[in-house]
Amino acid sequence: MPPAHSASDRDTWMRTISFLLLGSICYALPWSVFAAQPVPGDSVLRIQGSNTIGAKLGPALVKGLFEEQGLSAIGVAAGAADNEQIIFAHTADGRRVSIDIAAHGSGTGFSALAAGSADLAASSRPIKDSEAINLHALGDMKSPGAEQIIALDGLAIILHPANPLTALNTVQLAQVFAGDISDWAQLGAPAGAINLYARDDQSGTYDTFKELVLSATGKALASNARRYESSEKLSDAVSQDPNGIGFIGLPYIRKAKALAIAAGDSQAMLPSLTLIATEDYPLSRRLFLYSTPEQSNSWARALFQFAHSPRGQAIVEQSGFIAQTVKAVRIPVHTQMPAGYQHLAEDAERLSVNFRFQEGSARLDNKARRDLQRLLSYLSAQNKLKASVVLVGFGDAKADPARAELLSKLRAMAVRRELSKAGVTFRDIIGLGDELPVATNSADDGRIKNRRVEVWVY
Known part of the structure; x- marks a missing residue:
């Protein structure tokens, strides 16, 4: 007869059998079932804020970054709440790396930065003055190091x-x-x-x-x-x-x-x-990532660099947003155009970039500074660095039309100065004053949009 067993022995035996059965079942399941489960402590970057960015674009950029870094087994898991995702991957030595994205609205991103519960704030509008003041201890949140325009x-x-x-x-x-x-x-x-x-x-x-x-x-x-x-x-x-x-x-x-x-x-x-x-459409907007100006998180810096790269901007386009890659476009001629502008449209192509300026300043804004490098790369690749470029400045309405024209030309000359440093020579510099407005001149934000410099190439 088999030896008798106590109740505790039987419990131990049943637990052992259950463990073995569970192990055989787990062995038969694909690894992805387990890889999709969050692992506490493996997050290298926390992004919070805009649903517009966080729902699709943010995860796509993170996946692209993981691929560029040579990580494998990239996947997505649901976060702790609706509109939260965990993007994960594995290093060559099998270590799991993940980036958390919570998409509950732009305002929540800045609150999370203030609370220290996020490394990056995703925002589909510029930071508000009140938010910048609240985050002043972290540095100047409107500086080029803190504000990254990743898409339009x-x-x-x-x-x-x-x-x-x-x-x-x-x-x-x-x-x-x-x-x-x-x-x-x-x-x-x-x-x-x-x-x-x-x-x-x-x-x-x-x-x-x-x-x-x-x-x-x-x-x-x-x-x-x-x-x-x-x-x-x-x-x-x-x-x-x-x-x-x-x-x-x-x-x-x-x-x-x-x-x-x-x-x-x-x-x-x-x-x-x-x-x-070109940000001419009245309801166009920029999409941002904000961080501390001197960001110490290497993954945050890598994400910024990747988002601005040609591959990152290709992902922006694939996600349904507008990339900041410079392209040449033929503009249809219409009778409302000033005569000189009509001639330009007949013979030249407009580039898909407008230069705009900081509010109340003649200095180029943060997007324009990066656009200078994008434009130079385009002109060099197309062999148009010498005498092919026309800059056209525009402004808001002034009581004196001649003053409006002068100010618009001065804006174009401000862009010329920056490009000239890289060896660009120009075919023409034009100021068209308050012609061809893209926004109302009765509001500050409209006047800012109208103060722009277009780039055309022959």
Whole structure:
């Protein structure tokens, strides 16, 4: 007879059998099932903020960085809450590395930086003065070292595909979202109550819309607007509502219809790739990563460098956003153009970059400083460093048109000085004053957009 066993012996035996069975089952499962589970303590970088960046672009850039670093077995796991992801990979010696991304809105990124719970803040709008002051102990958050423009985007105003409306100006848009215009018949479309769809208060998309549209006209969002944290869910809801209208980042138009938008005296513009790349489209915006100016995290520095690289900008484009890669574009000639500008459009190509300046300053802004290097690389690759470039300066309206023209030419000359240091010689420098505005001159942000320098090449 087999020896008798105590109850404790039997419990030990059953635990052993269970362990062996579990081990055989685990052995049969693919490694990816286990690799997708978060491992405490393996995070090398924490990114928090914009849903626009964090939902798709941020993870795509992190994956690209891991590939460039030679890591393998790259995967994605769900984070601790909705709109949170863990991007992980393995080093050659089998060590697991992960980067955490939480996408709850731009404002949360700056709060997380202040609390020390994030290394980078992802934002779909510039840092606010109040946020920069709150983070002053970390350094100047508006400096070139702290502020990284990684991509361009445009806010698309979206409708149901069957809505016949094709264009609105920013004043009408503000009236719609404030509830002052509440029926489609007031805009020339078939009658019906207008249903509003908007991002939530933490969203940089909402902050941008509020700044460019609502606050610029002294309006506030109507209380009956339906609010969303998810860009995809908002877009899908509008595309299913014949009376719906919403605003969204360019990659999230999905099945909805985009409207052409005009600001002030500008022509109505659809959110096209070229018009957003040059930031001429009235609702164009920049996408940012913010950190301490002297970032000590090597993974953060590597991510910045990768995001600005040609491969990183290719990922920006693949993710549905607008890359900052310089390209040449033919511009259709139209009768509203000044005569000299028409001749330029007939014979030359415009480059997909505009130079803009710091607010209240003649100094180039942070994006323009990086664009100088991108432009020089393009001109060198295309053999156009000598006598092929035309700089065209523009400005906001002045009481004296001659002064407006002079100031616009001085802006072009400021860009010429920087490029001349690298050996570029120019075919012409032109100042067109307040011609061809891309935004209203009645607001500060509109005047800043109109103070620009275009680059053309023969």
